[in-house]
Amino acid sequence: LLLNLYARDVHIDTHTVLLGEIGFVWLDTLTIGDYRVPQALVWMGAMTLVNAAFVTLFYKELKIATFDEALARALGLAPGVLFYLLLLLTSGTAVAAFDAVGAVLFVAFVIVPPSTAYLLTDRLWMMFILGALVSIASSVSGYFLAVAWNVSIGGMMAVMTGVFLLLAFLVGPRYGMVxxxxxxxxxxxxxxxxxxxxxxxxxxxxxxxxxxxxxxxxxxxxxxxxx
Structure with a gap:
């Protein structure tokens, strides 16, 4: 809707903006040492390291501030600051990912894999691991299915996150319907x-x-x- 309202006269591919074009990220490269590396890989790799470092260093603080804000304030942890730092990192990740994967795939991976992990465990640290595994499995399976069926790679990856969410909803060990x-x-x-x-x-x-x-x-x- 925003593209149609504000970019009506711009030569832009709405499909690419929404779903990205992972298949072409290798064309946009930069030189690191003697190697040419896709820019998307560099920026996403950097954001991954920053996110991992932030969560690792402030894991206890984030856990307390998320689930008991009053206790966090009593302990002097400044939950508001942690919230805005987390929001800043999420925004930075969105900007870094947007060029390669588009809006739909980013939103899907922000929401669906954590939701899937939440259906599988109540332990916060295990949710991180399961969410990452679901994301990896969705990416790999979505890529090969997209190639096999000649469809959008990003779109199929987003679909696979939904497939894993459905499986967790049906056969999850604790909250699954079965x-x-x-x-x-x-x-x-x-x-x-x-x-x-x-x-x-x-x-x-x-x-x-x-x-x-x-x-x-x-x-x-x-x-x-x-x-």
């Missing part, structure tokens, strides 16, 4: 066993034992089926 169904089924089984135990105990060695603690009575009082 796990939740199995957990509810197991809990229902436990509740049934407890109900049976209480019923048998209440009538054990009593005058109604031979009336209450039989299959027919269980079907009537506990509303169980014949099986």
């Amino acid at each position: 796990a939740q169904v199995l957990r509810r089924r197991g809990q229902r089984r436990v509740n049934e066993i407890r109900t049976l135990t209480v019923h048998l105990y209440n009538h054990e060695d009593g005058p109604e034992q031979w009336v209450e603690n039989v299959t027919q009575a269980l079907r009537e009082h506990l509303l169980w089926d014949g099986a």
